[in-house]
Amino acid sequence: MLIHTNQEKNQFHLTNGHVSYIFHVMKNGQLGHLYYGKALRHRNDFSHLQTYDVPTAASCHVYEDDPAFSLETLRQEYPAYGNSDFREPAISVGKEGIPHVPNFIYNSFRIVEGKPELNGLPATYVNENDEASTLQIILKDKFIQAELTLHYTIFRDKPVITRSASLKNEGTENLVIDRIMGASLDLPDKDFIFTHLAGTWSRERHVKERKLEMGIQSISSLRGASSHHHNPFLALKRPASTEHTGEVYGFNFVYSSNFIMQVEVDHYDIARLTVGIHPFGFKWNLVPDESFQSPEVVMVYSDQGLNGMSQAFHNLYRENLIPNQWKKEERPILINNWEATYFDFNEERLVNIAKSASELGIELFVLDDGWFGKRNDDTSSLGDWYEDLDKLPNGLESLAGKIAETGMKFGLWFEPEMISPNSELFKDHPDWAVGMPGQHHTLGRNQLVLDFSRPEIVDYIYEKMSDIIKRTDLSYIKWDMNRNITEAFSRKLSAQQQGEFFHRYILGVYSLYERLTKEFPHVLFESCAGGGGRFDPGMMYYAPQAWTSDDTDAVERLKIQYGTSFAYPIYSMGSHVSAVPNHQTLRETPLSTRANTAYFGTFGYELNPLMLTEEEREEIKGQVAFYKQHRSLIRNGHFYRLLSPFEGNETAWMIVSPNQSEALVGYYKVLAAPNGRKHQTLRLCGVDEAKVYQVAGRNYYGDELMQIGLQLPTEFNGVNSQKAKRGGDFQSQVFHIKS
Ligand code: DGJ
Numbered sequence: 001m002l003i004h005t006n007q008e009k010n011q012f013h014l015t016n017g018h019v020s021y022i023f024h025v026m027k028n029g030q031l032g033h034l035y036y037g038k039a040l041r042h043r044n045d046f047s048h049l050q051t052y053d054v055p056t057a058a059s060c061h062v063y064e065d066d067p068a069f070s071l072e073t074l075r076q077e078y079p080a081y082g083n084s085d086f087r088e089p090a091i092s093v094g095k096e097g098i099p100h101v102p103n104f105i106y107n108s109f110r111i112v113e114g115k116p117e118l119n120g121l122p123a124t125y126v127n128e129n130d131e132a133s134t135l136q137i138i139l140k141d142k143f144i145q146a147e148l149t150l151h152y153t154i155f156r157d158k159p160v161i162t163r164s165a166s167l168k169n170e171g172t173e174n175l176v177i178d179r180i181m182g183a184s185l186d187l188p189d190k191d192f193i194f195t196h197l198a199g200t201w202s203r204e205r206h207v208k209e210r211k212l213e214m215g216i217q218s219i220s221s222l223r224g225a226s227s228h229h230h231n232p233f234l235a236l237k238r239p240a241s242t243e244h245t246g247e248v249y250g251f252n253f254v255y256s257s258n259f260i261m262q263v264e265v266d267h268y269d270i271a272r273l274t275v276g277i278h279p280f281g282f283k284w285n286l287v288p289d290e291s292f293q294s295p296e297v298v299m300v301y302s303d304q305g306l307n308g309m310s311q312a313f314h315n316l317y318r319e320n321l322i323p324n325q326w327k328k329e330e331r332p333i334l335i336n337n338w339e340a341t342y343f344d345f346n347e348e349r350l351v352n353i354a355k356s357a358s359e360l361g362i363e364l365f366v367l368d369d370g371w372f373g374k375r376n377d378d379t380s381s382l383g384d385w386y387e388d389l390d391k392l393p394n395g396l397e398s399l400a401g402k403i404a405e406t407g408m409k410f411g412l413w414f415e416p417e418m419i420s421p422n423s424e425l426f427k428d429h430p431d432w433a434v435g436m437p438g439q440h441h442t443l444g445r446n447q448l449v450l451d452f453s454r455p456e457i458v459d460y461i462y463e464k465m466s467d468i469i470k471r472t473d474l475s476y477i478k479w480d481m482n483r484n485i486t487e488a489f490s491r492k493l494s495a496q497q498q499g500e501f502f503h504r505y506i507l508g509v510y511s512l513y514e515r516l517t518k519e520f521p522h523v524l525f526e527s528c529a530g531g532g533g534r535f536d537p538g539m540m541y542y543a544p545q546a547w548t549s550d551d552t553d554a555v556e557r558l559k560i561q562y563g564t565s566f567a568y569p570i571y572s573m574g575s576h577v578s579a580v581p582n583h584q585t586l587r588e589t590p591l592s593t594r595a596n597t598a599y600f601g602t603f604g605y606e607l608n609p610l611m612l613t614e615e616e617r618e619e620i621k622g623q624v625a626f627y628k629q630h631r632s633l634i635r636n637g638h639f640y641r642l643l644s645p646f647e648g649n650e651t652a653w654m655i656v657s658p659n660q661s662e663a664l665v666g667y668y669k670v671l672a673a674p675n676g677r678k679h680q681t682l683r684l685c686g687v688d689e690a691k692v693y694q695v696a697g698r699n700y701y702g703d704e705l706m707q708i709g710l711q712l713p714t715e716f717n718g719v720n721s722q723k724a725k726r727g728g729d730f731q732s733q734v735f736h737i738k739s
Contacts, residue, residue: 002133002154003111004042010106011046012135014152015039018159019301021152022046023077027069029105031077031137031150033186036161037247038303050074073268075186078104078139078150078165087264087272088216090184092279093167093177093286095144104139104148111135115153115162120507122541123254123296124153124162124320131156131320145171146286155320159312161299168291177284181276182253182297190214190265192236192249195306197563202551202584204228204532205563207646211239212271218262220278224449224485224502225529226256226536233567234261236273241305243641244685248302250309251275252567254321255295256538257506258282281488283499298537306566307685311638314569318635321537322544322572325521330631331545331571331602332409332524333361333624334476338368339552339578340608343376346391351402356609358406360617361624364476364604365403366411371396373423379446382418383425385464400472411476411524412468416461417509418482419450432457434505435487444483445530452508453490453501462515469520477516479543481529506538513542526574526602535564545572545602552578552606553585554597555670555730558645561600562653570655571635575601577623579608591616593668593732595623600634600653600666603627630664630736633657637664640685649673652682660688660702661739667712668732675717681709684737691739702739710735 004013010025011034020040024047026032034049071085081089082101094100114129126132134153141148147168154161163183169175190212196219197205210217219234221227232253238246251273253259258278265271275297284292298316302308318327335357337350354365372388373381381388387396396412403410419426419433421443426433433448435441441448450457468474488501517525525543527534531550539546546568549560557575564573575598580588598604605620612620627634637655645651645668654665667682687693689703695710714720716727726733 002156003135005109006044009045009047013042013046014135014154014161015042016154016156019161021161022049024050025106026074031106033075033077036185037301078184087266088262088274089179090181090274092179093144093146093175096174096176100144102141103143104141107138107140109135109137118164118296119293120510121293121295122510122538124298124316126320144175146175158316159301160316162296163299164294164296166291166293167286169286169288172288175286177286177292178282179279180292180294181274182294183275183299185273187271187273190269190271191239192271193239194263195235195237197231197233197566199228201228201530201533202549203556204535204549204560205231206559207563207566212263212265214265214267214269216262216264218260220260222258222278222280224257224488224505225481225534226259228533232259232261232536235306235309235566237306243307244305246305248306248309250300250302250313252298252313252537253295254298254537256534256536258502277503281499285497285500307640310566313567314639317537317540318569321541323517323521323542326524326544330635332363333627334364334366334411334604335362335609336366336368336576336604336606339583339606343370345370347394347399350399352610353608354403354406354408357605358408360609360620362408362605364409364411366413366476366478368413368478371412380420380422382415382420382447383423383450385468396468396472409475410472411478412474413478413480414465415480415482416465416512417450417452418447420447431491434485434489436489437491439487442486447483449483449485451490453504454492455508458508458512462512465516466519469523474523476524476526478526478528478547481534517542535568540572545574547574548601551584552576553582553587554589554594555587556585557597558651558668562641562645562651565639565641570600570639571602573601574604576604576606578606589730591619593730596666596732596734597668599627599734633662633664638686642682642685654684656686660691663687663737665710665735665737666732670730672727672729676715680712680715682712683709693737693739695735695737
């Protein structure tokens with residue numbers, strides 16, 4: 001049993017042997033939080049966990065004159081503002097134009113085996129009903145006649161609980177929701193390090209840490225996308241916790257638009273976490289009989305440090321988030337023509353690239369931006385989803401046929417949500433762009449955004465895309481999104497409804513993904529937003545891989561991929577070998593290091609194979625063969641971070657097969673340092689201590705590999721050129737370990 005209830009005391013305990021989550025109904029009828037963390041043994045009554053601790057009557061506002069009960073000091077489950085709690089709330093809702101202090105009183109509960117879908121929203125799911133149980137708590141606010149349901153799903157075999165909230169208007173008048181979080185969590189104290197992933201275009205998801213302090217600390221996006229700048233991921237780590245030890249709480253928001261993840265530490269050093277749609281600018285009109293469903297928050301508890309948290313996210317996303325089709329099927333090694341040609345190509349050039357790549361063993365040819373309308377640079381044609389006959393005079397079918405003849409699959413780039421002012425579509429439908437009529441429209445990369453809050457526009461794009469998928473027998477789509485949303489305004493929404501725009505927009509994006517992935521399950525989608533600007537679990541529900549970053553430099557990628565692995569499986573990270581000097585940094589790294597970094601992801605190439613030397617071609621053939629040999633391990637394995645690029649000159653990580661019979665270890669040293677230690681070793685993780693492993697011609701017991709470490713080849717130290725096996729800047733090595 002995963003959910004225990006005490007109906008007399010109105011207590012609820014979700015537990016699966018890994019985690020416990022306990023809450024109850026307080027004496028005012030609202031929900032109080034009691035505990036979240038490592039599994040506790042169940043007992044029939046948890047009343048003793050409730051502490052009525054009102055410090056001084058002078059500083060506290062008590063409830064109904066009971067001096068021992070103040071919402072200001074009680075840990076709550078889904079708090080409101082305006083009563084005796086002065087912290088930021090989970091919910092704010094009222095009748096149109098009438099101020100209201102929400103008062104949601106416990107009504108009843110339901111337990112559902114498995115996990116119901118979240119209407120229109122991506123969310124984790126179960127494959128079999130016995131994988132999880134869902135508790136739904138129903139609360140009612142009589143004054144506004146609204147029913148609030150809090151949804152909690154606990155997974156049977158994972159340290160994971162998911163939460164969301166939905167609100168139904170049961171009255172006869174319109175309600176207005178100003179704020180509805182997916183989850184709110186009152187923690188017992190503030191002794192945590194706020195750990196998150198931040199950056200910008202080309203350096204996404206760098207790991208950032210800060211100590212929680214009194215006051216509000218948050219990460220957020222108001223860009224209409226989850227963003228390059230802050231990933232909707234947050235870990236609260238105990239100060240003494242490390243990569244592999246200690247308590248960490250991880251949170252990820254299954255949403256791809258405006259969000260907030262906030263921790264408010266109050267005057268008693270108590271931390272309140274809230275995660276949800278960013279309330280700034282959000283206003284949802286809830287008409288009678290309608291419901292609003294918040295997106296889902298995934299909560300992971302780990303007592304095995306950050307890495308334990310990451311593995312829980314990885315397992316969940318591999319098994320309970322990505323489309324079924326891609327759980328077992330290997331993803332093709334691809335070549336993308338973007339950095340090879342940019343907009344400058346024709347059919348012959350593309351087919352030559354494809355032929356040459358196919359000889360190297362590459363399996364999928366992806367034609368990136370520039371194949372449609374009259375697009376010779378980024379100033380035109382978005383929305384004109386038909387081939388440019390100047391570049392492809394024989395049409396897309398002919399190109400697709402010629403690619404198929406090389407033995408490769410065919411993929412195409414789309415930017416479905418965009419419209420260029422210089423396009424046929426804009427001439428026909430200038431009113432389809434997001435923005436206020438007659439007012440200034442900010443351009444981003446010379447383009448405007450299509451109003452995906454309008455179903456008829458989504459339908460139009462669906463027709464265009466599905467037609468091309470059918471015509472070309474397409475295997476893969478790279479779905480790009482190269483600007484954020486400004487002047488957010490839909491011409492189809494009334495003035496009162498404009499606060500719904502961002503959410504309706506992303507629902508439109510999800511609905512297009514839903515239709516295309518359902519109709520064409522064999523098409524592999526890779527999400528992209530100018531690189532990693534929408535790398536989030538919402539997208540992952542449809543697209544099992546994402547273009548991690550436009551930065552393909554191997555050294556920069558160490559940080560980007562390391563940070564991304566905090567929440568996302570490495571097999572979700574599009575990672576390609578590109579040409580040198582690198583197009584983003586002008587750095588020249590060895591071909592081997594570029595591959596050694598890219599192996600820890602979904603592998604591909606982003607270069608012109610016709611420009612390679614014979615020697616490089618041979619090396620690439622070896623890389624392709626190596627990846628094919630190991631990709632099921634990369635898809636399935638348990639990932640361990642060993643050395644952090646944020647802490648020093650070296651990075652290391654490894655992936656171990658579920659049965660611990662083999663592993664791949666990646667070791668990278670950015671800058672050479674002379675005369676270092678003589679016998680450098682790298683301590684590994686996750687292997688079986690009793691097994692004997694063979695690596696680089698030597699045998700080790702698993703415990704030796706973990707306690708003493710894998711001996712790295714001798715490094716050049718200024719005088720040992722005879723013996724040295726490695727040296728120079730940007731050196732790296734990948735070791736295959738087999739029992
Ligand atoms: C941004 C993407 O991240 C790149 O890989 C490429 O597809 C360009 N857009 C094309 O415009």
